[in-house]
Amino acid sequence: MSGTLFAPCRNGQALPLKDVPELELASFQDEIIRAVSEGQRLACLCADAELRVFAVLAEDAASRLWIARTRLDRPSCPSITPQCPQAHLFEREMAEQFGITFVGHPWFKPLRFHDSWVEGRDAWGRTDPLEPGVLDFFRVEGEEIHEVAVGPVHAGVIEPGHFRFQCHGETVYHLEIVLGYQHRGIERALVGGPHALSLKFAETASGDSSIAHVWAYCQALEALAGVEVPSRSQWIRGVALELERAANHTGDLGAMAGDVGFLPTSSFCGRIRGDWLNLTAEICGSRLGRDWLRPGGLGKDLKPEVAWRLISRLSRTWKDTRDAVELLWDNASVLNRFEVAGRVDPIQAREIGLVGVAARACGIDLDVRKDHPFGPYASHPIETGKAQSGSAHSRAWVRWQELGGSHGFLSKAFEELTELSPDPRPPKLPSLAADSCCVSLTEGWRGEVLHLAVTDGQGRFARYKIVDPSFHNWFGLALALRGEQISDFPLCNKSFNLSYCGHDL
Amino acid sequence: MIHILLSRWRQGYRTLRYPKELPPLPERFRGLPVVDAKLCPADCRICEEVCPTEAIVIDAAGPRIDLGRCLFCPDCTDACPTGAIHTTKDHRLATRQREDLRVGSGEELHLAQALDAELMQLFGRSLKLRVVSAGGCNGCEVDVNVLGTLAWDLGRFGIQYVASPRHADGILLCGPITANMELAVRKTYEAVAEPKLVLAVGACAISGGPFFRQSEQLGGAASVLPVDLFIPGCPPHPLTLLDGMLRLLGRLKQEGRLPTKAAK
Numbered sequence: 107m108s109g110t111l112f113a114p115c116r117n118g119q120a121l122p123l124k125d126v127p128e129l130e131l132a133s134f135q136d137e138i139i140r141a142v143s144e145g146q147r148l149a150c151l152c153a154d155a156e157l158r159v160f161a162v163l164a165e166d167a168a169s170r171l172w173i174a175r176t177r178l179d180r181p182s183c184p185s186i187t188p189q190c191p192q193a194h195l196f197e198r199e200m201a202e203q204f205g206i207t208f209v210g211h212p213w214f215k216p217l218r219f220h221d222s223w224v225e226g227r228d229a230w231g232r233t234d235p236l237e238p239g240v241l242d243f244f245r246v247e248g249e250e251i252h253e254v255a256v257g258p259v260h261a262g263v264i265e266p267g268h269f270r271f272q273c274h275g276e277t278v279y280h281l282e283i284v285l286g287y288q289h290r291g292i293e294r295a296l297v298g299g300p301h302a303l304s305l306k307f308a309e310t311a312s313g314d315s316s317i318a319h320v321w322a323y324c325q326a327l328e329a330l331a332g333v334e335v336p337s338r339s340q341w342i343r344g345v346a347l348e349l350e351r352a353a354n355h356t357g358d359l360g361a362m363a364g365d366v367g368f369l370p371t372s373s374f375c376g377r378i379r380g381d382w383l384n385l386t387a388e389i390c391g392s393r394l395g396r397d398w399l400r401p402g403g404l405g406k407d408l409k410p411e412v413a414w415r416l417i418s419r420l421s422r423t424w425k426d427t428r429d430a431v432e433l434l435w436d437n438a439s440v441l442n443r444f445e446v447a448g449r450v451d452p453i454q455a456r457e458i459g460l461v462g463v464a465a466r467a468c469g470i471d472l473d474v475r476k477d478h479p480f481g482p483y484a485s486h487p488i489e490t491g492k493a494q495s496g497s498a499h500s501r502a503w504v505r506w507q508e509l510g511g512s513h514g515f516l517s518k519a520f521e522e523l524t525e526l527s528p529d530p531r532p533p534k535l536p537s538l539a540a541d542s543c544c545v546s547l548t549e550g551w552r553g554e555v556l557h558l559a560v561t562d563g564q565g566r567f568a569r570y571k572i573v574d575p576s577f578h579n580w581f582g583l584a585l586a587l588r589g590e591q592i593s594d595f596p597l598c599n600k601s602f603n604l605s606y607c608g609h610d611l
Numbered sequence: 612m613i614h615i616l617l618s619r620w621r622q623g624y625r626t627l628r629y630p631k632e633l634p635p636l637p638e639r640f641r642g643l644p645v646v647d648a649k650l651c652p653a654d655c656r657i658c659e660e661v662c663p664t665e666a667i668v669i670d671a672a673g674p675r676i677d678l679g680r681c682l683f684c685p686d687c688t689d690a691c692p693t694g695a696i697h698t699t700k701d702h703r704l705a706t707r708q709r710e711d712l713r714v715g716s717g718e719e720l721h722l723a724q725a726l727d728a729e730l731m732q733l734f735g736r737s738l739k740l741r742v743v744s745a746g747g748c749n750g751c752e753v754d755v756n757v758l759g760t761l762a763w764d765l766g767r768f769g770i771q772y773v774a775s776p777r778h779a780d781g782i783l784l785c786g787p788i789t790a791n792m793e794l795a796v797r798k799t800y801e802a803v804a805e806p807k808l809v810l811a812v813g814a815c816a817i818s819g820g821p822f823f824r825q826s827e828q829l830g831g832a833a834s835v836l837p838v839d840l841f842i843p844g845c846p847p848h849p850l851t852l853l854d855g856m857l858r859l860l861g862r863l864k865q866e867g868r869l870p871t872k873a874a875k
Contacts, residue, residue: 219791220827238791258795261774263742263756265749266792287791290746291827302663306682306821313748313846370615374622376760380849383757384637391639394750396845397684405685406639429618436614607748 111137112163112172115545117478120329123541123560126160127174131183134176138163139189141172147459147472150545150556151196153204154569155224157181162545162558166477171545178206181227185211192459195577201229203293215241218286218610223294239268239284246272246279254592258287265606271592278595281587283580288610296570300327300401300538304570308557309396312574312608314354317346317395318550319572322557325480326546327401330538330559336529337482339403344482345519346386346398348512351551352427353382355505355512358603359431362502365597366443374430381423385416402532413523420520424513431506444499448586448598452496460582462553462575463508464602467493467500474549481548488515498586498601538565550575552605574608626764630863634850636700641683642851643701648673648716650695658687658696664814664823667696675715678704679817679831682845705842705855709833712817712841723840725861730806734780735860737769740810741779741803745796746789746828747820751813751846755783758849770856776800781808781839787815787828788835800836808859810840812852817841 111129115121129137141163142148149171150162157178164171185208187194197208198217205227208214214229219238222228239258252273258266266287272280292307308323309316321343328335335343360375383393390398390406397405434440450460455468465472473490475483489511491504543560553575562568583602590598627634636642651673658674659667666680667687674696687696703722706712711721725731744752758765759772773779776799788796800809811832814820819830832838842855857863 236791238794258792259743259799263744263752263759263772265744265752266795287795288744288746288786288789289791289827290787290789290822291825292822294827295822295825302661302686303821303824306663306684310748310750310821313750314753316748316750370618373761374618376757377625377762380757380760380762383753387637387640389639391637391641392683393848394753394846396682412638426622429621433614433618605749607746 110141110172112141112161112174115171115173117171117474117480117545117547118325118329120332120539120542120544121173122539123543126543129174129176131176131178134159134161134174135184135186137174138193139186142190142192146172148190148192148196149547149554150558150571150573151193151200152558152569152571153200153206154560155204157204157206159200160543160558160560160571162556164478166472169477171478173543173545181205182207182209184209185214187211187213191457194458194581205229213244216286218289220286220289220291238286241284243270243282244272244280250274251279267606269595271587273592276591276593278587278590278592281584283584285580285606285609288607290610292611293570293572296567299567299570305401311572311611312576312605313394315350315550315552315555315574315605315608317343317350317399318548318555319557320399321347321481322546322548322555324399324401325548326544326557326559327535327538329544329546330542330561330565331401331535332539333402333535335403338523338526339529340481341486341519341523342404342408343399344486345389345408345516345523346395347548347550348488348515349382349386350395352509352512352516353379353386354551355509356382356427356431358600359434359502359505361600361603362444362498362597363434363440365600366440368434368437368440371430371433374426378423378426378430381426385419385423388412388416388419400532401535403529404532407528408523409528410524410526413520417517417520420513420516427509431509434502441499443597444502445495445497447498447594448590448601450496450582450586452494454585455496455582458581458585459578461578462549463491463501463504463551464579464582465553466491466504468496469494474547474554478547486515486518488512498597501601540565552576552603553579572611574605574611576604576606576608579604580609626761629763629850629853630857636702636848636850640700640702640848641685641698643678643704643720644676644681644683644688644696644698646674646676646714646716647695650693652693655692657690657692661686661690664818664821673716675713677818678712678714678720678843679709679841680814680823681843682814682821684845702848702850703854704844704847704851705840705858707840709817709838709841712843723855723858726859731861733806734808738781738808738856738860739771739773739779740781740783741776741799742772742783742785743796743799745784745786745792746822747786747813747815751785751815754846754849754852755785755812758853763849763853765853768857768860768862776802777804779803779807781810782836783810783812784816784832784836785812787819787822787831789828793829793835796835808839809836810842810856811838812842813847814843814845817843820845
């Protein structure tokens with residue numbers, strides 16, 4: 107990217123704010139549009155209460171991140187969504203949080219149905235109490251067209267969200283996904299941190315991705331405090347993240363099998379997912395890895411004798427997983443259903459900026475562990491998944507390849523960790539650098555988790571932005587449904603398995 | 612077909628023998644926290660200060676832990692200079708009353724009593740629950756779901772998650788109830804026929820959990836609905852969940868208790 111106006115930065119690097127170029131609004135926006143049209147990704151676009159706007163671009167193939175900012179002189183600016191669809195939800199988010207109007211946004215609607223952070227400044231001039239899910243839905247008109255509304259409360263043990271299908275017979279023409287029901291105000295509460303609850307907020311941003319989020323949080327704090335994490339602790343963080351991935355991929359493959367009525371894999375994987383979670387619990391006491399990571403290192407160390415004990419448990423769990431999942435690839439009726447369902451066009455996938463499993467299933471070679479390596483992944487590269495067709499089958503296949511990668515990583519880690527003696531407990535973190543920022547990325551099991559921390563003059567968070575992979579990917583699910591039968595919605599939905607709370611924050 | 616049968620044979624019968632036997636819990640499992648105020652140094656308030664959810668209050672009798680607020684994190688036990696607070700491996704935590712979750716030094720936790728005779732006759736052998744997720748992190752839902760897998764096989768106790776409130780005898784609620792979910796929670800509850808039960812699962816559903824200060828949420832299930840069973844945890848272990856449900860249905864007598872050796 108020659109002649110760029112943005113400043114380069116690395117994953118997990120602290121940068122004084124004075125080194126983040128402050129651009130004129132027009133050149134800031136032009137640069138984003140140009141960079142994205144040349145193949146970069148808009149990884150983050152966010153504002154704060156002072157109408158500063160930050161953008162992070164990812165040039166994944168070159169392992170580079172770019173950052174810049176601008177300042178709006180009034181709460182209104184032109185929308186770049188028509189030229190850069192990746193900005194779609196980011197602009198709606200900024201509008202709702204800070205009352206900024208984006209002129210020319212094709213779909214200018216609330217996102218999470220909460221009050222503006224700035225009292226009396228609402229992008230839609232709303233004054234009545236907000237009603238979640240009440241908005242101007244995109245509607246298909248015509249004879250025999252009908253609308254199907256589902257949620258917020260769904261028929262399973264699943265988070266709340268509203269889905270509005272525009273159908274003709276069984277065919278879905280369009281799906282609009284309306285979230286916000288899980289909104290509990292995490293980002294707003296992080297302003298002024300870090301405080302006693304901020305680690306808990308990172309752990310509960312999306313509870314099934316606790317490790318991915320808390321690692322991103324720790325990495326940002328460590329960079330801003332200038333603390334190095336011992337390499338053995340980084341190894342163990344890798345163990346935590348790969349166990350989280352293995353558990354969720356196993357669960358998802360089982361759930362997808364369930365949605366096509368293939369019960370053996372479905373019921374085996376339900377149980378085996380628990381076996382993976384129990385490996386995590388064996389190390390840190392919690393099945394979801396709570397309190398395993400701490401800024402500076404680990405909350406719970408993995409002792410050599412525990413690593414030794416887990417080697418055989420890992421191999422048993424892996425054997426069961428393989429036995430259960432391989433049934434899928436051997437079964438014509440499963441493959442037939444997987445292959446035709448939920449295809450996302452790879453070109454559209456790039457345009458909307460899909461990440462993670464959903465992107466790799468479209469042939470987009472994108473993985474933070476490889477592109478912007480963090481923790482142990484630079485010295486211990488891991489096999490990432492890849493498929494081409496963008497269908498539910500591709501998403502299942504990518505998960506399966508990644509399960510193999512995680513297993514390989516874990517067996518190597520457990521063996522080496524039996525030899526290494528524990529690190530000392532991390533000391534209390536020094537205070538954070540003032541007037542600085544840090545972009546911190548990890549690759550959770552769904553995809554790229556981004557945390558952007560911006561500090562004020564006292565080293566407190568002036569803004570803490572969390573981008574869960576689901577934020578990028580929900581629109582992908584909507585595209586996957588186009589032309590599908592409504593009865594395939596559960597399968598398509600499961601093949602993405604996105605987070606509602608990670609989106610709603 | 613032959614592969615499926617072979618797999619079935621290899622995977623074996625894996626349903627836990629609970630409640631006849633307790634499944635092994637991990638070495639570092641953080642169950643019921645207990646306080647021994649005799650060990651507290653004079654004027655020490657460290658645990659109260661470090662607790663991120665204000666679950667610990669120190670009065671004349673020493674620290675009192677509110678299990679409904681507790682995230683079962685190690686912040687207090689790590690900070691305590693004398694070991695006056697420590698967590699045990701006791702997984703049994705569910706109570707019928709919110710007040711019973713506040714446990715002081717030397718006090719015993721009043722575990723959930725069974726339903727009264729009339730409700731027991733209705734629900735004792737068949738309890739259908741509508742799970743509603745209302746603003747948590749999806750962590751409780753993970754372990755609520757796990758009970759339905761063949762390892763735990765919730766169905767063998769007559770308990771089942773159902774797809775509609777019209778089919779349900781009660782609601783299992785996770786999350787602090789966000790402002791955005793209040794109406795949906797009320798409507799779901801109203802759609803369940805009387806008499807009906809409400810189970811509040813996890814710190815969020817009992818007290819708002821880590822989000823207790825946020826104005827975007829209401830502070831738990833009891834702010835909107837009458838709660839019949841509180842199951843603490845962040846999230847509760849599947850064993851804690853099942854223990855709570857089975858106690859409510861009067862299905863645990865001696866069974867399901869810790870063997871005396873481990874309790875010491």
